[in-house]
Amino acid sequence: MPRRSPFVITRREFLYLSGAAALTAACGTGGSATTTTVPTTLAGTGAGTTAAPVEGGPEVSFVEPAEQLSGELKILLWSHFVPAHDSWFDPFAQEWGEMVGVDVTVDHIAVADVPAAIASEIQSGQPEHDLMQYIAVLSQHEPSVVDMADVVQEAENRYGTMLDLTRRSSFNPNTEKYYAYAPSWVPDPGDYRRSLWEAVGFPDGPASYDDLLQGGSEIFSSEGVQLGIGMSQEIDSNMALRGLLWSFGAGIQDENENVIINSDATIAAIEYMNELFAGAMTPEVFAWNAASNNQGLNSGELSYILNSISAYRTAQDEGLEVADDIFFTPALAGPETALVASHVMYNWIVPDAPDVNVAAAKEFLLHYTENLAPVAWNSKLYDFPAFPDRVPDLTGWIDSDPFGSNPADKLKVLNTSLDWATNIGHPGPANPAVGQIFGESIIPVMFAEAAQGAKSPQQAVEDAEAQINAIFDDWRGQGLVGGG
Amino acid sequence: MTSTTRQPRYLGDNPRFLAGLFMSPAVIYIIALVGFPFVLAIIYAFTDISTGNPDLEFVGLATFRRVLADPVFRDSLWNTFLFAVVANVLVVILATALAEILIRDFKGKWLVRFLVLLPWVAPVSLATITWLWTLDSIFSPIDWLLRQAGLITENMYWLGRPGTAMTSVIAVQAWRIVPLAAVIVLAGLIAIPKDITDAVAVDGAGFWRRMFQVTIPLLAPIIAVAVLFGVILTISDMSVVYVLTRGGPTNSTQVLSTWAFIKGIEGGALAQGAAVALFLLPVLIGITAVVLRLARRREVL
Structure with a gap:
């Protein structure tokens, strides 16, 4: 009988060994998943961007919850455009949890991934997170989320x-x-390059859509620098073109x-946009994503964009x-009025599902509002409050930017932002059809096809x-939209 | 003399048990990640379910009627057809040429093979983001090269014009699939019996004659398999279009897979998204059946 090499194993031994290895690996994975706590400051900050929290500023205050809290609170939110915000927010949430006896976990994901994540969690009927946030309205989830009327009422009290x-x-x-x-919400002012607009007679930037057409066209023909109001299938184009309408x-x-x-x-708005495109823009505005206008402004390739202060x-x-x-600049004046959509509208929702820690989620939102x-x-004055009395120093900060603007009052136009900002369903509510x-x-497609x-x-x-009528009909059929 | 079949002494020696054991991960994977969502999509398509309302209210064919009435859906259907056909014609031509090169011996062959396979092994989103930057409206290095060569005076705006945007997504998709197709065709080339190629050489056939009268007819079943993979990957994958254009400009690159996602997830109309996603299923099944039948017939011949 031939002698068996110690390095050769039989098929049966191979199976047994494989099974044992797989079992060990499974136990190891399971163990680490259930016992390891990831520090919230490092937990999934999108592309891995971290920033030191901003120095100074107001102290965090704490109000005792109305009832005894316990359990876990898992929060899902975007990776903020101002990374310093997330460096502050995560320990802020965790410290609140330690004070009230709740184990808080914060997960940040890239903004583009948030809608799909929320939709899949809600569809599952067993959401992973108790509290979810997005930067635009989440009205389409109304049937599956908890009514927040009591939070609003308590916050208003x-x-x-x-x-x-x-x-x-x-x-x-x-x-x-x-x-x-x-x-909270975020204003959407016009961002312009003063040196370029000064040269064509608008040192304070364009005040109206007529100014934008005249000055923008002159800059484009003399300097070869276009302006940028997107007509692409992305969030900033959607916002900008609603303002124009x-x-x-x-x-x-x-x-x-x-x-x-x-x-x-x-x-009339479409005809104006056709003229603006012909005189002051290039086809790049049809290809933009949400970051394109920021990149274009900062690389010196754009004379004017509609955006928040993040760029x-x-x-x-x-x-x-x-x-x-x-x-x-504030919103540009058109023939009727001067309005733009809010750049960001924070919506926090709590899924209406078993095992969701509703009490902790609502208390956390009140703490956040506090x-x-x-x-x-x-957020370096990016996020604005829905309860202005909670930030009494905001006007002063804006008048003299504590984050190094030159000149210090560069952001002062934001102090009037409530006069020219509105919601995306204006003049109606931001309903699911909208x-x-x-x-x-x-x-954006409507404008782009004409341009x-x-x-x-x-x-x-x-x-x-x-298309719009069909969408409204669908949602009216579900009782979530009025009119018709 | 009679032969007796010995029963395996241990479970690990039982071929039937082992066959089931080794197949089970694949079967579980397919049921959990393909079968279950597939059945769910069929159910959803006959309801008015939305992302915010998981209640299933059956509405018959109303969702399909709504989808068919949508002009963006009709554009997406045409774009999907154009995208799949043109991309795969390019894939077949380039993959056959590439396989012809890779089967020969030359210096640095391993490096060329590595580089050829790179688009296939790189994560699709990562590779497509690289193309997104390469096709940037302002900073495109392709534009820079064309300007340096004196071929253009202004930027091409690759992703900003309907024609160049469609050309771009087709080119990137072909670039991504060519390596897989090339490897499949290469395997077919290697399998061609040497006595046939020797006989052709002795008969004095030139390159083109050998290519079109010997190699391609013998490779036809293999090329059919490559086409099948290519078409299915092109129609079912949304990464390239979504990352490069999100279906724009003006929905000119919108395909069924991206429109299903935008309609169902970003728009919230989950039932309509499911109906859009299912629309090409009968077509894909038909293509698969025809191609496999053709491939089998060629093999028999």
Whole structure:
């Protein structure tokens, strides 16, 4: 009988060994998953960007919860455009948890991934997170989330009336339900390069859409620097073009949620955009993603964009020369008014599902509201409060930017932002139909088709109207949208 | 004399048990990650379910009627067809040429093989983001090269114009699939009996004659398999289009897979998203059946 080598194993031994190894590996994985606690400051901050918390600023204050809390609170939110915010937020949440006896976990994911994550968690019926946040309205999830009316009521009792802007972005008047809690928002000013606009006679930047067309076209023809109002299938284009519609007296819906997109005012807005594109822009605006206008401004390739202050803060943080040349304007005046959409509208939702720690989630939101001043400070004045009384120093900070603006009052236009900011469903609420139209980028496509000459303005509007009507009909059928 | 079949003494020696054991991970994987979502999608498509409302209310074919009435869906259907056909014609031509090169001996062959396989082994999202930067409207290095060569005076705006955007997504998809197809065709080339190629050489056939009258007819079943993989990967994958254009500009690169995602997840109309995703299923099944039948017939011949 041949002698067996010690290095040869039989098929049976191989199977036994493989099974044992797999079992060991499984036990090891399971053990680490259940016993290891990931420090919240390091837990999944998107692309791995971390930043030191901002020095100084207001202290965090604490109000004892109304009831005894326990268990876990898992929070899902975006990776903030100002990374310093996340470096502050995660220990802020965890420290609150330690004080009230709740084990808090914070998961940040890239903003583009948040809608799919929330949708899948809610669809599963067993959400992983107790509290989820997004930077736009989440009205489509209304049937599956907890009513936040009690949180709003308690916050208003403590901190005064909530802004109508945020209320209309979190409350459905048809069902009288707060499908989300919106304690903060972000303004969307115009960002312009002063050196370029000064040279064409607009040292304070454009004040109206007529100024934008005139000055932008001159800069483009003399300096070869275009301006950038996106007509792409992404979030910033959606925001910017709604502002243009409203300022021309047009809109998607009226205050009673009836579709009004097919109007002379919409045609006029499209014709204006065609002229602006021909005179002051290039086809790059059809290809933009959410970061493109920021990158274009900071690389010196754009003379004007509609955006929050995040692009400017990035330029400051990276020591770019262009930072000192970036200034801000309020919403541009159109033939009817001067309005833009809020750049970000925070919506916090609590899934209506078994095992969700509703009490802890709601108490945390009240704690967050209590500390809207540290929120504004640590986001470097990016996040604005829905309860202005909670941040009494905001006006002063804006008038003299504590984060090194040159000149220090560069951001002062933000002090008037409530006069020219509105919600995406303006003049109606931000209902699920409006949210779906936003998600499918019907408005940017309507403008782009006309600007490219693929359709006449009238045809582009009629095609958009057909899609919009179908979407409104769907949601009306579910009782979530009024009008009709 | 009679032969007796010995029963295996241990479970580990039982071939039937082992076959089931080794197959089970694949079967569980397919049921859990393909079968279950597939059945769910069929159910969803006949309801009015949305991302926020998991209640299943059956509405018959209403969801399909709504989807068919949507002009973006019709554009997406045409784009999907164009995307799949053009990309895979390119794939077959390039993969056959590449396989012809890779089968020869030359210096640095291993490096070339490595580089050829790189697009396939690199994560698709990562590779596509690289293309996103390469095709950037302002800073595209392709534009820079074309400008240096005096071929263009202004940027191409690859992803900003409908025609160049579609060209770009087709090119990137072909670039991604060519390595897989090349490896499949290479395996087929290696399998061609040497006596046939020797006989052809003795008969004095030139390169083109050998290619079109001997090599390609013998490779046809293999190429059919490569086409099958390519078409399915192109139609079912949304990464390239989603990362490069999100279906834009003006939905000119919107394909069924991206539109299903945008409609179902980003728009919240889950039922319509499921209906869009299912739409090409009968077509894909048909393509698969025809291609496999053709491949088998060629093998028999």
